[in-house]
Structures are given as structure tokens and as C-alpha cells.
Amino acid sequence: AQSVTQLGSHVSVSEGALVLLRCNYSSSVPPYLFWYVQYPNQGLQLLLKYTTGATLVKGINGFEAEFKKSETSFHLTKPSAHMSDAAEYFCAVSEGAAGNKLTFGGGTRVLVKP
Amino acid sequence: DADVTQTPRNRITKTGKRIMLECSQTKGHDRMYWYRQDPGLGLRLIYYSFDVKDINKGEISDGYSVSRQAQAKFSLSLESAIPNQTALYFCATSDSGLRQPQHFGDGTRLSIL
Numbered sequence: 001a002q003s004v005t006q007l008g009s010h011v012s013v014s015e016g017a018l019v020l021l022r023c024n025y026s027s028s029v030p031p032y033l034f035w036y037v038q039y040p041n042q043g044l045q046l047l048l049k050y051t052t053g054a055t056l057v058k059g060i061n062g063f064e065a066e067f068k069k070s071e072t073s074f075h076l077t078k079p080s081a082h083m084s085d086a087a088e089y090f091c092a093v094s095e096g097a098a099g100n101k102l103t104f105g106g107g108t109r110v111l112v113k114p
Numbered sequence: 115d116a117d118v119t120q121t122p123r124n125r126i127t128k129t130g131k132r133i134m135l136e137c138s139q140t141k142g143h144d145r146m147y148w149y150r151q152d153p154g155l156g157l158r159l160i161y162y163s164f165d166v167k168d169i170n171k172g173e174i175s176d177g178y179s180v181s182r183q184a185q186a187k188f189s190l191s192l193e194s195a196i197p198n199q200t201a202l203y204f205c206a207t208s209d210s211g212l213r214q215p216q217h218f219g220d221g222t223r224l225s226i227l
Contacts, residue, residue: 034215036218043218044157104158107156
């Protein structure tokens with residue numbers, strides 16, 4: 001069975017500082033990996049995804065993530081935080097063979113300080 | 115207009131009541147999903163449907179049922195609501211390719227007293 005662990009339920013960063021959100025997964029087959037963002041009172045929006053190919057994936061709003069198979073990780077980064085990045089972020093894994101079913105991590109809420 | 119629309123957006127009801135949450139989509143996707151979100155637990159899959167005639171249980175289906183009335187409509191029912199079903203519920207859709215991401219509605223906040 002697949003599972004996702006996000007280290008840190010809350011992260012606080014200063015505006016302009018690096019944002020780093022950690023995600024580790026377990027999967028019995030090569031995974032498809034996703035990061036979603038949830039703004040207050042909204043649904044989840046796709047930030048980026050890894051399926052195959054290049055392991056460094058670029059997404060919207062300046063975010064990127066790197067798939068590291070040896071570390072079973074898919075950490076999300078952004079070089080310079082903006083106030084508008086304050087939201088909750090979810091990492092998710094799909095095993096593909098099971099269809100598009102997603103297993104989500106517990107989420108990380110990001111607070112951006114001026 | 116939103117591509118994935120959930121109604122109602124908010125609902126407060128009492129223990130033992132039957133409740134239906136509705137989801138409709140204009141994306142033309144075959145696959146639809148229902149999740150619940152609880153703090154610290156992320157989203158957990160309740161039911162999913164790969165087409166109108168295909169409905170499957172997810173991780174936490176007990177106490178819930180679903181109906182896929184058409185390609186564009188997928189409703190979730192709580193037959194006899196209980197307080198621990200208080201949560202934020204999301205509907206999502208996806209295309210049928212294995213690598214396709216899911217697209218989410220804005221959620222229904224359900225409180226059961």
C-alpha cells in the first residue's frame with residue numbers, strides 16, 4: 001500500500017526566504033507524484049506533478065520539486081517566498097496501475113511573515 | 115463558472131439525518147471522486163467512479179453511499195449522519211489517462227450536531 005508523509009504540519013518563513021516543504025512516500029511500484037495547494041475556502045489546485053522523465057519538475061507560481069527515487073522523496077521548494085504563498089500544501093502519490101487514485105499526506109500549512 | 119461545482123457549500127444538520135452532497139462537472143471527465151478532509155489527516159478517499167457503471171469503495175466508505183447519475187454528476191449520501199462525519203468534503207474529477215491530475219471543487223463544509 002502506498003503512503004505519504006509530510007514533515008511538519010506548520011512552516012513559518014519570512015517573505016523573500018526559501019520555502020522548503022518535505023514529502024516522503026512509500027510505493028511498491030514507480031509512483032506518480034503531485035503537489036497541490038489549498039487557499040482558504042477553496043479546493044485544491046495542482047502545483048506540479050512528476051510522472052516520468054526529468055526528475056526536477058517546475059510548477060506554477062515559481063515552485064519546483066525534485067523526485068529522488070533513492071530517498072523516496074519529492075520535496076517542494078521556492079527560492080523566495082511571497083505573501084501570497086500562505087496556504088496549505090499537500091503531497092500526493094498515485095501508483096498508476098490503480099488508476100488515478102491518490103493517497104495524500106497530512107498537509108503542511110505555510111505562514112509567510114513580512 | 116467553476117468546472118467542478120459542489121452543493122451545498124455549507125450544511126449544518128443533526129445526528130441521524132440523511133444528507134446528500136452533490137457534485138457536477140463541465141470538464142467532460144469520466145472519473146469522479148469523493149474525499150473528506152480532516153485536520154492533520156489530509157484528504158482520504160471515500161468513493162470513486164471511473165464511469166457511470168463503475169463505482170468503487172475507497173479507504174473510508176463505511177457510513178457513506180454514492181450515486182453516479184450521469185457522466186457529469188456524482189452525489190454522496192450520508193444515510194444516518196453521526197458527529198464524527200463532520201468534515202470538509204471534496205469532489206474531484208480526472209481524465210482517464212493514468213498520469214492525469216485530479217481537479218477539485220471548492221468543497222462542502224458539513225457539521226453534524
